[in-house]
Amino acid sequence: MSGPLRVLQVASEAFPLIKTGGLADVVGALPGALAAEGMEIRTLLPLYPAVRQRLERAEPLLELGELMGGPARLLAGAAAGLALFLLEADHLYDRPGGPYQGPDGADWPDNAQRFAALAWAARALGLGALAGWRPDVVHAHDWQAGLAPAYLALSGLPRPATVTTIHNLAFQGQFPASLLSELRLPASAFTIDGVEYWGAIGFLKAGLVYADRLTTVSPTYAREITTPAFGMGLDGLLRLRADRLTGIVNGIDERVWNPAADPALPAPFDADRLEGREACRQALVAELGLDPGAAPLFGVVTRLTWQKGTDLLLEALPHLLASGGALAMLGSGEPALEAAFREAARGHPGRIAVRFGYDERLAHRIFAGADAILVPSRFEPCGLTQLYALRYGAAPIVARVGGLADTVIDANEAALADGVATGFQFAPVTVEALIDALGRATALFRDRARWRVLQRRGMTRSLGWKARAPAYARLYRELLAERERGSAARR
Ligand code: ADP
Ligand code: GLC
DSSP, X not given: OOSSEEEEEEOSOBTTTBOSSHHHHHHHHHHHXXXXXXXXXXXXXXOOHXXXXXOSEEEEEEEEEXXXXXXXXEEEEEETTXXXXXXXXXXXXXXXXXXXXXTXXXXXXXXXXXXXXXXXXXXXXXXXXXXXXXXXXXXXXXXXXXXXXXXHHHTOXXXXXXXXXXXXXXXXXXXXXXXXXXXXXXXXXXXXXXXXXXXXXXXXXXXXXXXXXXXXXXXXHHHHTTSXXXXXXXXXXXXXXXXXXXXXXXXXXXXXXXXXGXXXXXXOOBTTBXXXXXXXXHHHHHHHTOOXXXXXXXXXXXXXXXXXXXXXXXXXXXXXXXXXXXXXXXXXEOHHXXXXXXXXXXXXXXXXXXXXXXXXXXXXXXXXXXXEEEEOOSOOSSOSHHHHHHHTTOEEEEEXXXXXXXXXXXXXXXXXXXXXXXXXXXXXXXXXXXXXXXXXXXXXXXXXXXXXXXXXXXXXXXOBGGGTHHHHHHHHHHHHHHHHHHHHHHO
Protein backbone atom coordinates (compact mmCIF):
# COMPACT_ATOMS: atom_id res chain seq x y z
CA MET A 1 0.00 0.00 0.00
CA SER A 2 1.35 3.44 -0.85
CA GLY A 3 0.21 6.90 0.25
CA PRO A 4 -2.26 7.62 3.03
CA LEU A 5 -4.95 5.11 3.83
CA ARG A 6 -8.13 6.21 2.10
CA VAL A 7 -11.53 5.88 3.68
CA LEU A 8 -14.90 6.60 2.13
CA GLN A 9 -17.49 7.18 4.82
CA VAL A 10 -21.08 6.85 3.71
CA ALA A 11 -23.82 8.52 5.72
CA SER A 12 -27.17 10.24 5.53
CA GLU A 13 -26.21 13.25 7.67
CA ALA A 14 -23.14 15.27 8.66
CA PHE A 15 -22.89 18.34 10.89
CA PRO A 16 -23.03 21.26 10.02
CA LEU A 17 -24.63 20.41 6.68
CA ILE A 18 -27.60 18.35 7.77
CA LYS A 19 -28.39 17.00 11.23
CA THR A 20 -31.18 15.19 13.04
CA GLY A 21 -29.08 13.75 15.87
CA GLY A 22 -25.73 12.52 17.11
CA LEU A 23 -24.95 10.61 13.90
CA ALA A 24 -24.34 13.95 12.17
CA ASP A 25 -21.99 15.12 14.91
CA VAL A 26 -19.91 11.96 14.57
CA VAL A 27 -19.79 11.89 10.77
CA GLY A 28 -18.87 15.59 10.71
CA ALA A 29 -16.01 15.27 13.19
CA LEU A 30 -14.41 11.92 12.39
CA PRO A 31 -12.64 12.98 9.16
CA GLY A 32 -10.67 15.77 10.85
CA ALA A 33 -9.64 13.46 13.66
CA LEU A 34 -8.54 10.72 11.26
CA ALA A 35 -6.59 13.19 9.14
CA ALA A 36 -4.42 13.70 12.21
CA GLU A 37 -3.80 9.93 12.09
CA GLY A 38 -2.46 10.28 8.55
CA MET A 39 -5.62 9.06 6.83
CA GLU A 40 -7.60 10.58 4.02
CA ILE A 41 -11.33 10.53 4.61
CA ARG A 42 -13.99 11.54 2.15
CA THR A 43 -17.66 11.55 2.97
CA LEU A 44 -20.47 10.54 0.60
CA LEU A 45 -23.78 12.29 1.30
CA PRO A 46 -27.06 12.69 -0.56
CA LEU A 47 -27.37 16.14 -2.10
CA TYR A 48 -30.39 17.38 -0.13
CA PRO A 49 -31.38 21.04 -0.64
CA ALA A 50 -29.94 21.94 2.80
CA VAL A 51 -26.59 20.45 1.81
CA ARG A 52 -26.57 22.19 -1.58
CA GLN A 53 -27.13 25.53 0.16
CA ARG A 54 -24.15 25.13 2.45
CA LEU A 55 -21.60 23.88 -0.09
CA GLU A 56 -18.56 26.05 -0.54
CA ARG A 57 -17.87 24.51 -3.92
CA ALA A 58 -19.19 21.66 -6.01
CA GLU A 59 -18.19 20.31 -9.38
CA PRO A 60 -19.53 17.45 -11.49
CA LEU A 61 -17.39 14.34 -11.24
CA LEU A 62 -19.12 11.27 -12.60
CA GLU A 63 -22.36 10.42 -14.41
CA LEU A 64 -24.08 7.45 -12.82
CA GLY A 65 -26.83 7.10 -15.42
CA GLU A 66 -30.30 6.03 -14.40
CA LEU A 67 -30.48 5.32 -10.66
CA MET A 68 -33.65 4.21 -8.87
CA GLY A 69 -36.02 6.06 -11.17
CA GLY A 70 -34.10 9.04 -12.52
CA PRO A 71 -30.74 10.42 -13.58
CA ALA A 72 -27.93 10.64 -11.06
CA ARG A 73 -24.42 11.94 -10.87
CA LEU A 74 -21.66 12.43 -8.35
CA LEU A 75 -20.29 15.84 -7.49
CA ALA A 76 -17.08 16.60 -5.64
CA GLY A 77 -17.53 19.28 -3.04
CA ALA A 78 -16.31 20.85 0.14
CA ALA A 79 -17.93 22.46 3.15
CA ALA A 80 -16.89 23.12 6.74
CA GLY A 81 -13.56 21.39 6.23
CA LEU A 82 -15.15 18.18 4.89
CA ALA A 83 -14.08 16.68 1.56
CA LEU A 84 -17.33 15.46 0.07
CA PHE A 85 -18.82 13.33 -2.61
CA LEU A 86 -22.41 14.33 -3.20
CA LEU A 87 -25.00 12.15 -4.83
CA GLU A 88 -27.13 14.40 -6.99
CA ALA A 89 -30.37 12.61 -7.81
CA ASP A 90 -33.09 15.23 -7.73
CA HIS A 91 -35.93 12.72 -8.07
CA LEU A 92 -34.82 11.28 -4.69
CA TYR A 93 -33.47 14.20 -2.67
CA ASP A 94 -34.57 17.54 -4.06
CA ARG A 95 -37.66 18.18 -1.93
CA PRO A 96 -38.65 20.13 1.17
CA GLY A 97 -38.70 18.35 4.54
CA GLY A 98 -36.13 16.32 6.46
CA PRO A 99 -33.67 13.67 5.34
CA TYR A 100 -36.01 10.81 6.29
CA GLN A 101 -39.45 12.37 6.56
CA GLY A 102 -41.61 14.81 4.69
CA PRO A 103 -42.95 18.05 6.14
CA ASP A 104 -45.95 16.06 7.48
CA GLY A 105 -43.66 13.93 9.67
CA ALA A 106 -44.30 10.71 7.72
CA ASP A 107 -41.39 8.68 6.35
CA TRP A 108 -40.71 9.36 2.67
CA PRO A 109 -42.44 6.51 0.80
CA ASP A 110 -39.36 5.95 -1.35
CA ASN A 111 -36.75 5.73 1.44
CA ALA A 112 -35.74 2.28 0.16
CA GLN A 113 -34.80 3.75 -3.23
CA ARG A 114 -33.31 6.91 -1.70
CA PHE A 115 -30.81 5.07 0.47
CA ALA A 116 -30.21 2.14 -1.87
CA ALA A 117 -29.11 4.80 -4.36
CA LEU A 118 -26.66 6.22 -1.81
CA ALA A 119 -25.20 2.75 -1.25
CA TRP A 120 -25.03 2.14 -4.99
CA ALA A 121 -22.98 5.31 -5.42
CA ALA A 122 -20.66 4.03 -2.68
CA ARG A 123 -20.36 0.77 -4.61
CA ALA A 124 -19.28 2.67 -7.72
CA LEU A 125 -16.63 4.61 -5.80
CA GLY A 126 -15.52 1.46 -4.00
CA LEU A 127 -15.07 -0.46 -7.24
CA GLY A 128 -12.87 2.28 -8.66
CA ALA A 129 -15.22 4.33 -10.86
CA LEU A 130 -13.04 7.38 -10.22
CA ALA A 131 -9.60 7.01 -11.69
CA GLY A 132 -8.00 9.40 -9.19
CA TRP A 133 -9.46 8.24 -5.89
CA ARG A 134 -10.25 4.71 -4.82
CA PRO A 135 -10.92 3.95 -1.14
CA ASP A 136 -9.09 1.25 0.82
CA VAL A 137 -12.01 1.12 3.25
CA VAL A 138 -15.70 1.86 2.83
CA HIS A 139 -17.19 2.81 6.19
CA ALA A 140 -21.00 2.66 6.27
CA HIS A 141 -22.97 4.41 9.02
CA ASP A 142 -26.36 3.06 10.16
CA TRP A 143 -29.10 1.49 8.02
CA GLN A 144 -29.09 4.27 5.46
CA ALA A 145 -25.66 3.10 4.28
CA GLY A 146 -26.25 -0.58 5.11
CA LEU A 147 -26.50 -1.79 1.52
CA ALA A 148 -23.04 -0.44 0.63
CA PRO A 149 -21.10 -3.39 2.11
CA ALA A 150 -23.70 -5.73 0.61
CA TYR A 151 -23.44 -4.32 -2.93
CA LEU A 152 -19.64 -4.46 -2.73
CA ALA A 153 -19.53 -8.04 -1.45
CA LEU A 154 -22.19 -9.20 -3.92
CA SER A 155 -20.37 -7.61 -6.89
CA GLY A 156 -17.89 -10.48 -6.90
CA LEU A 157 -15.23 -7.96 -7.94
CA PRO A 158 -12.05 -6.94 -6.12
CA ARG A 159 -13.34 -4.54 -3.51
CA PRO A 160 -12.23 -2.35 -0.60
CA ALA A 161 -12.54 -3.50 2.99
CA THR A 162 -15.86 -2.62 4.62
CA VAL A 163 -17.00 -1.50 8.06
CA THR A 164 -20.55 -1.00 9.32
CA THR A 165 -21.08 1.22 12.36
CA ILE A 166 -24.27 0.87 14.36
CA HIS A 167 -25.31 4.20 15.86
CA ASN A 168 -28.74 2.96 16.80
CA LEU A 169 -30.10 -0.56 16.39
CA ALA A 170 -33.65 0.70 16.78
CA PHE A 171 -33.63 2.05 13.23
CA GLN A 172 -33.17 -0.88 10.87
CA GLY A 173 -34.50 0.17 7.47
CA GLN A 174 -36.87 -2.66 6.51
CA PHE A 175 -38.58 -2.69 3.15
CA PRO A 176 -40.83 -5.05 1.16
CA ALA A 177 -39.25 -8.07 -0.49
CA SER A 178 -40.98 -7.07 -3.74
CA LEU A 179 -38.36 -4.30 -4.16
CA LEU A 180 -35.49 -6.80 -4.45
CA SER A 181 -34.73 -6.41 -8.14
CA GLU A 182 -35.55 -2.70 -8.24
CA LEU A 183 -32.93 -2.27 -5.50
CA ARG A 184 -30.46 -4.20 -7.66
CA LEU A 185 -30.16 -7.06 -5.21
CA PRO A 186 -29.78 -10.58 -6.64
CA ALA A 187 -32.52 -13.06 -5.71
CA SER A 188 -29.78 -15.31 -4.32
CA ALA A 189 -29.10 -12.72 -1.60
CA PHE A 190 -32.63 -13.02 -0.25
CA THR A 191 -31.79 -15.60 2.42
CA ILE A 192 -31.31 -15.64 6.15
CA ASP A 193 -27.53 -15.37 5.57
CA GLY A 194 -28.11 -12.40 3.28
CA VAL A 195 -30.40 -9.39 3.18
CA GLU A 196 -33.59 -11.19 4.22
CA TYR A 197 -35.04 -10.23 7.60
CA TRP A 198 -38.41 -11.66 8.65
CA GLY A 199 -39.57 -11.85 5.06
CA ALA A 200 -38.47 -8.30 4.25
CA ILE A 201 -35.25 -6.64 3.05
CA GLY A 202 -33.23 -5.35 6.01
CA PHE A 203 -30.78 -2.60 5.14
CA LEU A 204 -29.04 -2.59 8.53
CA LYS A 205 -29.11 -6.35 8.61
CA ALA A 206 -27.38 -6.40 5.22
CA GLY A 207 -24.69 -4.10 6.58
CA LEU A 208 -24.20 -6.40 9.56
CA VAL A 209 -23.99 -9.53 7.41
CA TYR A 210 -21.72 -8.30 4.63
CA ALA A 211 -19.29 -5.86 6.29
CA ASP A 212 -15.85 -7.18 7.20
CA ARG A 213 -16.00 -5.44 10.58
CA LEU A 214 -18.77 -4.09 12.75
CA THR A 215 -18.49 -1.32 15.26
CA THR A 216 -20.82 0.49 17.56
CA VAL A 217 -20.39 3.64 19.58
CA SER A 218 -19.57 2.31 23.08
CA PRO A 219 -18.21 -0.90 24.59
CA THR A 220 -21.25 -1.35 26.84
CA TYR A 221 -23.67 -1.05 23.91
CA ALA A 222 -21.48 -3.50 21.97
CA ARG A 223 -22.14 -6.04 24.73
CA GLU A 224 -25.79 -5.11 25.25
CA ILE A 225 -26.76 -5.63 21.62
CA THR A 226 -25.68 -9.26 21.70
CA THR A 227 -28.50 -9.86 24.24
CA PRO A 228 -32.22 -10.22 23.52
CA ALA A 229 -33.06 -7.27 25.80
CA PHE A 230 -31.17 -4.77 23.61
CA GLY A 231 -30.64 -6.68 20.35
CA MET A 232 -33.90 -5.58 18.69
CA GLY A 233 -34.14 -8.96 16.96
CA LEU A 234 -30.60 -8.79 15.59
CA ASP A 235 -28.85 -10.13 18.69
CA GLY A 236 -28.54 -13.64 17.21
CA LEU A 237 -26.66 -12.32 14.19
CA LEU A 238 -24.56 -10.05 16.41
CA ARG A 239 -23.65 -13.00 18.64
CA LEU A 240 -22.55 -14.93 15.57
CA ARG A 241 -20.34 -12.03 14.52
CA ALA A 242 -19.26 -10.99 18.02
CA ASP A 243 -15.58 -11.53 17.17
CA ARG A 244 -15.95 -8.91 14.43
CA LEU A 245 -17.77 -6.38 16.63
CA THR A 246 -16.09 -3.65 18.71
CA GLY A 247 -17.35 -0.65 20.66
CA ILE A 248 -15.56 2.68 20.28
CA VAL A 249 -16.90 5.57 22.36
CA ASN A 250 -17.70 8.75 20.44
CA GLY A 251 -15.66 11.88 20.92
CA ILE A 252 -16.87 15.46 20.77
CA ASP A 253 -15.82 18.08 18.26
CA GLU A 254 -13.88 20.46 20.47
CA ARG A 255 -14.01 23.25 17.93
CA VAL A 256 -17.81 23.25 18.03
CA TRP A 257 -18.15 22.42 21.74
CA ASN A 258 -15.75 24.73 23.54
CA PRO A 259 -17.26 27.00 26.23
CA ALA A 260 -14.19 29.25 26.12
CA ALA A 261 -14.96 30.21 22.50
CA ASP A 262 -18.59 29.45 21.75
CA PRO A 263 -20.40 32.12 19.70
CA ALA A 264 -23.77 30.88 21.01
CA LEU A 265 -22.93 31.84 24.62
CA PRO A 266 -23.37 35.25 26.28
CA ALA A 267 -20.03 34.82 28.12
CA PRO A 268 -17.01 32.54 27.72
CA PHE A 269 -15.82 30.28 30.52
CA ASP A 270 -13.70 27.26 31.37
CA ALA A 271 -12.80 25.19 34.43
CA ASP A 272 -10.62 27.96 35.82
CA ARG A 273 -12.97 30.83 35.02
CA LEU A 274 -16.40 29.80 36.19
CA GLU A 275 -17.71 33.40 36.54
CA GLY A 276 -18.57 33.30 32.83
CA ARG A 277 -20.64 30.23 33.51
CA GLU A 278 -22.64 32.06 36.16
CA ALA A 279 -23.39 34.75 33.55
CA CYS A 280 -24.58 32.03 31.15
CA ARG A 281 -26.82 30.59 33.86
CA GLN A 282 -28.40 33.96 34.64
CA ALA A 283 -28.95 34.69 30.96
CA LEU A 284 -30.60 31.31 30.41
CA VAL A 285 -32.87 31.73 33.42
CA ALA A 286 -33.92 35.16 32.13
CA GLU A 287 -34.36 33.94 28.54
CA LEU A 288 -36.66 31.11 29.65
CA GLY A 289 -38.53 33.15 32.25
CA LEU A 290 -37.48 30.88 35.11
CA ASP A 291 -37.44 31.80 38.78
CA PRO A 292 -33.84 32.90 39.59
CA GLY A 293 -34.11 31.33 43.05
CA ALA A 294 -35.02 27.84 41.85
CA ALA A 295 -32.10 25.38 41.99
CA PRO A 296 -30.66 23.13 40.83
CA LEU A 297 -31.60 23.98 37.27
CA PHE A 298 -31.95 20.69 35.39
CA GLY A 299 -31.57 20.82 31.61
CA VAL A 300 -32.69 18.39 28.90
CA VAL A 301 -31.79 18.52 25.19
CA THR A 302 -33.29 15.60 23.37
CA ARG A 303 -35.36 13.93 20.74
CA LEU A 304 -38.68 13.15 22.44
CA THR A 305 -39.02 9.42 21.91
CA TRP A 306 -39.44 6.30 24.02
CA GLN A 307 -35.67 5.67 23.81
CA LYS A 308 -34.89 8.88 25.67
CA GLY A 309 -37.06 8.08 28.71
CA THR A 310 -38.52 11.55 29.08
CA ASP A 311 -41.82 9.97 30.15
CA LEU A 312 -39.98 8.82 33.30
CA LEU A 313 -38.93 12.41 33.86
CA LEU A 314 -42.56 13.55 33.58
CA GLU A 315 -43.42 11.22 36.43
CA ALA A 316 -40.47 12.41 38.51
CA LEU A 317 -41.34 16.11 38.05
CA PRO A 318 -43.28 16.49 41.33
CA HIS A 319 -40.18 15.39 43.27
CA LEU A 320 -37.89 17.66 41.28
CA LEU A 321 -40.18 20.63 42.02
CA ALA A 322 -40.70 19.72 45.68
CA SER A 323 -36.98 19.84 46.31
CA GLY A 324 -36.73 23.34 44.87
CA GLY A 325 -35.45 22.54 41.39
CA ALA A 326 -36.35 23.88 37.97
CA LEU A 327 -36.39 22.34 34.51
CA ALA A 328 -35.30 23.73 31.13
CA MET A 329 -36.17 21.45 28.24
CA LEU A 330 -35.40 21.66 24.54
CA GLY A 331 -36.90 18.78 22.63
CA SER A 332 -38.67 17.69 19.52
CA GLY A 333 -40.48 14.54 18.63
CA GLU A 334 -43.63 12.71 19.66
CA PRO A 335 -46.62 15.05 19.85
CA ALA A 336 -48.00 13.32 22.98
CA LEU A 337 -44.76 13.93 24.89
CA GLU A 338 -44.59 17.52 23.68
CA ALA A 339 -48.16 18.06 24.86
CA ALA A 340 -47.46 16.54 28.28
CA PHE A 341 -44.41 18.75 28.87
CA ARG A 342 -46.25 21.82 27.58
CA GLU A 343 -49.00 21.07 30.11
CA ALA A 344 -46.44 20.66 32.92
CA ALA A 345 -44.88 24.01 32.02
CA ARG A 346 -48.28 25.69 32.00
CA GLY A 347 -48.94 24.34 35.50
CA HIS A 348 -45.58 25.51 36.89
CA PRO A 349 -44.57 28.82 35.34
CA GLY A 350 -41.16 29.95 36.52
CA ARG A 351 -40.19 26.40 37.39
CA ILE A 352 -40.59 24.48 34.14
CA ALA A 353 -39.70 25.98 30.76
CA VAL A 354 -40.04 24.02 27.53
CA ARG A 355 -39.04 24.84 23.98
CA PHE A 356 -39.96 22.56 21.11
CA GLY A 357 -38.26 22.30 17.77
CA TYR A 358 -34.66 22.04 16.76
CA ASP A 359 -32.41 24.86 17.96
CA GLU A 360 -28.66 24.25 17.88
CA ARG A 361 -27.74 27.53 19.62
CA LEU A 362 -30.26 27.15 22.43
CA ALA A 363 -28.86 23.66 23.01
CA HIS A 364 -25.43 25.21 23.62
CA ARG A 365 -26.93 27.77 26.01
CA ILE A 366 -28.69 25.04 28.01
CA PHE A 367 -25.48 23.01 28.44
CA ALA A 368 -23.72 26.22 29.54
CA GLY A 369 -26.42 27.44 31.91
CA ALA A 370 -27.99 24.37 33.53
CA ASP A 371 -26.54 22.95 36.75
CA ALA A 372 -27.20 19.38 35.63
CA ILE A 373 -28.29 17.64 32.42
CA LEU A 374 -30.75 14.75 32.57
CA VAL A 375 -30.37 11.76 30.24
CA PRO A 376 -32.82 9.08 31.46
CA SER A 377 -32.53 6.91 28.31
CA ARG A 378 -33.89 3.36 28.21
CA PHE A 379 -31.03 2.53 25.86
CA GLU A 380 -28.29 4.77 24.54
CA PRO A 381 -25.68 3.56 22.04
CA CYS A 382 -23.32 6.36 23.06
CA GLY A 383 -25.10 9.62 23.75
CA LEU A 384 -23.46 12.95 23.14
CA THR A 385 -25.45 15.31 25.34
CA GLN A 386 -23.85 13.93 28.53
CA LEU A 387 -20.44 14.60 26.93
CA TYR A 388 -21.39 18.18 26.03
CA ALA A 389 -22.72 18.57 29.58
CA LEU A 390 -19.40 17.40 31.02
CA ARG A 391 -17.42 19.82 28.88
CA TYR A 392 -19.77 22.72 29.76
CA GLY A 393 -19.77 22.12 33.51
CA ALA A 394 -23.30 20.73 33.89
CA ALA A 395 -23.31 17.47 35.87
CA PRO A 396 -24.84 14.65 33.81
CA ILE A 397 -27.51 12.53 35.51
CA VAL A 398 -27.77 9.43 33.36
CA ALA A 399 -29.35 6.00 33.15
CA ARG A 400 -26.68 3.30 33.50
CA VAL A 401 -26.98 1.96 29.95
CA GLY A 402 -24.82 1.92 26.82
CA GLY A 403 -22.42 4.80 26.35
CA LEU A 404 -23.91 6.64 29.33
CA ALA A 405 -22.50 3.92 31.60
CA ASP A 406 -19.11 4.24 29.89
CA THR A 407 -18.71 8.02 30.04
CA VAL A 408 -20.05 9.23 33.40
CA ILE A 409 -18.43 8.35 36.73
CA ASP A 410 -21.07 8.11 39.43
CA ALA A 411 -20.71 10.30 42.50
CA ASN A 412 -20.78 7.47 45.02
CA GLU A 413 -18.88 7.96 48.26
CA ALA A 414 -15.73 6.22 47.01
CA ALA A 415 -15.59 8.18 43.75
CA LEU A 416 -16.25 11.44 45.60
CA ALA A 417 -13.48 10.68 48.08
CA ASP A 418 -11.09 9.93 45.20
CA GLY A 419 -12.18 13.09 43.35
CA VAL A 420 -12.98 11.12 40.18
CA ALA A 421 -16.79 11.51 40.13
CA THR A 422 -18.24 13.45 37.19
CA GLY A 423 -22.00 12.91 37.48
CA PHE A 424 -24.76 10.57 38.59
CA GLN A 425 -25.84 7.20 37.26
CA PHE A 426 -29.05 5.38 38.08
CA ALA A 427 -30.20 1.82 37.55
CA PRO A 428 -32.55 0.20 36.82
CA VAL A 429 -34.14 2.67 34.44
CA THR A 430 -37.22 3.37 36.56
CA VAL A 431 -38.94 6.44 37.96
CA GLU A 432 -37.89 5.44 41.49
CA ALA A 433 -34.21 5.19 40.57
CA LEU A 434 -34.38 8.47 38.67
CA ILE A 435 -35.96 10.19 41.69
CA ASP A 436 -33.21 8.79 43.88
CA ALA A 437 -30.53 10.19 41.54
CA LEU A 438 -32.27 13.59 41.44
CA GLY A 439 -32.17 13.57 45.25
CA ARG A 440 -28.46 12.69 45.36
CA ALA A 441 -27.64 15.39 42.83
CA THR A 442 -29.68 18.00 44.68
CA ALA A 443 -27.96 17.17 47.98
CA LEU A 444 -24.48 17.40 46.48
CA PHE A 445 -25.40 20.62 44.67
CA ARG A 446 -26.12 22.24 48.05
CA ASP A 447 -22.56 21.32 49.15
CA ARG A 448 -20.89 23.93 46.94
CA ALA A 449 -17.27 22.93 47.50
CA ARG A 450 -17.80 19.27 46.65
CA TRP A 451 -20.00 20.19 43.69
CA ARG A 452 -17.21 22.38 42.29
CA VAL A 453 -14.79 19.44 42.44
CA LEU A 454 -17.20 17.25 40.50
CA GLN A 455 -17.92 20.00 37.99
CA ARG A 456 -14.24 20.77 37.35
CA ARG A 457 -13.40 17.09 37.04
CA GLY A 458 -15.96 16.69 34.24
CA MET A 459 -14.83 19.86 32.47
CA THR A 460 -11.19 18.80 32.35
CA ARG A 461 -11.67 15.20 31.21
CA SER A 462 -10.41 14.40 27.75
CA LEU A 463 -13.53 13.98 25.61
CA GLY A 464 -12.31 14.99 22.17
CA TRP A 465 -11.88 12.84 19.08
CA LYS A 466 -8.11 13.01 19.45
CA ALA A 467 -8.36 10.30 22.09
CA ARG A 468 -10.85 8.19 20.08
CA ALA A 469 -9.69 8.41 16.48
CA PRO A 470 -6.69 6.09 17.00
CA ALA A 471 -9.10 3.23 17.71
CA TYR A 472 -10.72 3.68 14.27
CA ALA A 473 -7.30 4.07 12.65
CA ARG A 474 -6.15 0.83 14.25
CA LEU A 475 -9.30 -0.96 13.15
CA TYR A 476 -8.83 0.11 9.50
CA ARG A 477 -5.14 -0.89 9.54
CA GLU A 478 -5.84 -4.26 11.13
CA LEU A 479 -8.56 -4.95 8.64
CA LEU A 480 -6.33 -4.15 5.68
CA ALA A 481 -3.47 -6.21 7.10
CA GLU A 482 -5.87 -9.12 7.56
CA ARG A 483 -7.00 -8.86 3.93
CA GLU A 484 -3.38 -8.67 2.75
CA ARG A 485 -2.65 -11.89 4.62
CA GLY A 486 -5.78 -13.47 3.17
CA SER A 487 -4.88 -12.61 -0.42
CA ALA A 488 -1.26 -13.66 0.13
CA ALA A 489 -2.55 -17.04 1.32
CA ARG A 490 -4.68 -17.38 -1.82
CA ARG A 491 -1.76 -16.56 -4.14
P1 ADP B 1 -29.41 10.87 19.38
O1 ADP B 1 -28.49 10.89 18.23
O2 ADP B 1 -29.89 9.52 19.75
O3 ADP B 1 -30.52 11.86 19.27
P2 ADP B 1 -27.12 11.96 20.87
O4 ADP B 1 -27.02 12.33 22.30
O5 ADP B 1 -26.04 11.12 20.31
O6 ADP B 1 -28.56 11.31 20.68
O7 ADP B 1 -27.10 13.26 19.96
C1 ADP B 1 -28.10 14.22 19.96
C2 ADP B 1 -27.57 15.45 19.27
O8 ADP B 1 -28.67 16.22 18.83
C3 ADP B 1 -26.76 16.35 20.17
O9 ADP B 1 -25.86 17.10 19.37
C4 ADP B 1 -27.85 17.26 20.76
O10 ADP B 1 -27.34 18.47 21.24
C5 ADP B 1 -28.73 17.45 19.56
N1 ADP B 1 -30.16 17.71 19.83
C6 ADP B 1 -31.11 16.83 20.23
N2 ADP B 1 -32.31 17.43 20.29
C7 ADP B 1 -32.12 18.71 19.93
C8 ADP B 1 -32.99 19.85 19.77
N3 ADP B 1 -34.28 19.75 20.02
N4 ADP B 1 -32.43 21.02 19.36
C9 ADP B 1 -31.09 21.10 19.12
N5 ADP B 1 -30.24 20.08 19.24
C10 ADP B 1 -30.74 18.89 19.64
C1 GLC C 1 -27.42 7.52 17.74
C2 GLC C 1 -27.56 7.12 19.20
C3 GLC C 1 -26.71 7.94 20.13
C4 GLC C 1 -25.31 8.15 19.57
C5 GLC C 1 -25.40 8.72 18.17
C6 GLC C 1 -24.03 8.96 17.55
O1 GLC C 1 -28.28 8.51 17.35
O2 GLC C 1 -28.92 7.15 19.61
O3 GLC C 1 -26.62 7.29 21.39
O4 GLC C 1 -24.58 9.02 20.40
O5 GLC C 1 -26.09 7.85 17.35
O6 GLC C 1 -23.25 7.79 17.51
